[in-house]
Each structure stands twice: as C-alpha cells, then as structure tokens.
Amino acid sequence: MALTIRSVASYNTHKEYSVDFFGNDLFVTVTPTTSVIRRWINAAVFYHRRWHRHRPLVVGVGVQWTPFGYYDPPADTLQLCVGKRCIIIQLSHCGHVPQILRRFLADPQTTFVGVWNYQDARKLWQSGHGLGIAELLDIRHYVVNSEGRSMRTFSFEHIVEGCLGFRGVRLDPGISMSDWSVDDLSHAQILQASVDAYVCCKLGVLGRLWEV
Structure with a gap:
C-alpha cells in the first residue's frame, strides 16, 4: 500500500507530520492546543478563499473514540481536512476549544463530509466541549463507481478503489478500536485518521456535494 508517514516537527503545543498518499503529500497537525487550532482554521479558510473561491468550502471530517465495554464514550479526537491540510484535534486533552x-463547525455554508459517520455528530456533542456541527454528509450516499453504480453499502476500501482508483486503502478495525x-x-x-478525512474531502469536492 503506497501510504507512508514521517514526523516533520515536534513542539510543546503540537506535532507535524507528512503523509504520502499515492504521491499526494498531506500536511498533518496533531494538537490539543487552542492557539494551534485557531491558526489552522484561519490558514485553511485563507487558502481556500485565495485559490478556490469559485466554490464553497468542503471539509473532510472524522471522529474517533475509545470503545470501552457497554459505555458510550465521547469523542477523543476530531480530524478535519481542507485540501491537503489536515488537523487531528485531541479533544480529550483540550482544556477548552x-x-x-x-463557528467553523456550525457554518451552514460549509460542506462537511465523512464516511460511515452516523454517530459522529452525537459523539462530538457528548465530548466535554459540547461541540455541534452543521449538516454532516456521508459520502457513501453520493458516490458512484466507474460503472455508475451506487456505493452506499460499500466499505471505505472499495469506495477509494472505485472512485479514486487506489487499491488497499482500508480503515483497520484494530486501529479504529485502539x-x-x-x-x-x-x-x-x-495515518488512518488523516487519510480518512482527506479522502472524504477529496470525494466531496469531486462529487460537488455542496450542490446536494
């Protein structure tokens, strides 16, 4: 599988990584720090307005939590992706957001896209920060493969292969449940969190999901 990750920098406030997704270089920030989150959002909005102002903002979204018996756990992380810039916000370590x-998550003019995400909005609200999010689309309901067939019931791996042509990109259950x-x-x-958000953003743009 042509996916690699390397550490770029480590600071007291955040860490930076580079992810190679089949020749596409993703820049990933991992942080619980308010100032870093603020700076990432400002930069994402700025670059979108500068280079893609002809279309609405599309954001890939993913939420991760730690399964624990019968307990319904809140979100531990929120990953966002705009273009090739991703951030993984460590909600369980944020003093506050x-x-x-x-405001960014609540903007009705922004298109938020995830996959197999029927629990994500609830998990964000259950987090210690009570985060809300505007309409969160599930990419499965909108994409079709090269033959024009709906991929509503397909796995992430098959969606990536059918829509982007890349094989072997899967969401490992062991990692998801870690x-x-x-x-x-x-x-x-x-790697898994950033690829998840990036693919959703990419397919949201290709599918022009702001029009649905």
Missing part, C-alpha cells in the same frame, strides 16, 4: 472552531485518548497518537492512528 476556541470559539472559532465552534486507545485514542493517549497523549501521543501512534503513526498508524495518525
């Missing part, structure tokens, strides 16, 4: 994040509340996320967790 900036108001700009609340501990997302840890201080230092593993490279495997960061």
Whole structure:
C-alpha cells in the first residue's frame, strides 16, 4: 500500500507530520492546543478563499473514540481536512476549544463530509466541549463507481478503489478500536485518521456535494 508517514516537527503545543498518499503529500497537525487550532482554521479558510473561491468550502471530517465495554464514550479526537491540510484535534486533552472552531463547525455554508459517520455528530456533542456541527454528509450516499453504480453499502476500501482508483486503502478495525485518548497518537492512528478525512474531502469536492 503506497501510504507512508514521517514526523516533520515536534513542539510543546503540537506535532507535524507528512503523509504520502499515492504521491499526494498531506500536511498533518496533531494538537490539543487552542492557539494551534485557531491558526489552522484561519490558514485553511485563507487558502481556500485565495485559490478556490469559485466554490464553497468542503471539509473532510472524522471522529474517533475509545470503545470501552457497554459505555458510550465521547469523542477523543476530531480530524478535519481542507485540501491537503489536515488537523487531528485531541479533544480529550483540550482544556477548552476556541470559539472559532465552534463557528467553523456550525457554518451552514460549509460542506462537511465523512464516511460511515452516523454517530459522529452525537459523539462530538457528548465530548466535554459540547461541540455541534452543521449538516454532516456521508459520502457513501453520493458516490458512484466507474460503472455508475451506487456505493452506499460499500466499505471505505472499495469506495477509494472505485472512485479514486487506489487499491488497499482500508480503515483497520484494530486501529479504529485502539486507545485514542493517549497523549501521543501512534503513526498508524495518525495515518488512518488523516487519510480518512482527506479522502472524504477529496470525494466531496469531486462529487460537488455542496450542490446536494
């Protein structure tokens, strides 16, 4: 599988990584820090307005939590992707979240796209920050493969292969069910979370989901 990740920088406030997704370089920030979250959102909006003002903003969204018996756990992380810029916000380590994040997530003019995400909005609300989000689309309901067939019931792996032509890109259940509340996320967790959000953003743009 042509997916790799490498560490770029480590600071007290955040860590930065580079993910190679079949030749596409994704820049990934992992942080619980308010100022870093604020800076990422401002930069994402700025670059979108500068280079893609002809269309609405499309954001890939993913939410991770740590399964624990019969307990219904809240979100531990929120991953966002705009273009090739991704951020993984460690909600379980945030003292508080900036108001700009609340406004960003609540903007009805922004198209938010995830996959197999029927629990995500509830998990965000259950987090210690009570985060709300505007309409969150599930990419499965809108994409079709090269033969024009709906992929509503397909796995993430088959959606990526059918729509983007890349094989072997799967969401590993073992990683999905790992501990997302840890201080230092593993490279495997960061890679999966960022690819999840990036693919959803990419397909949201290709499918012009702001028109649905």
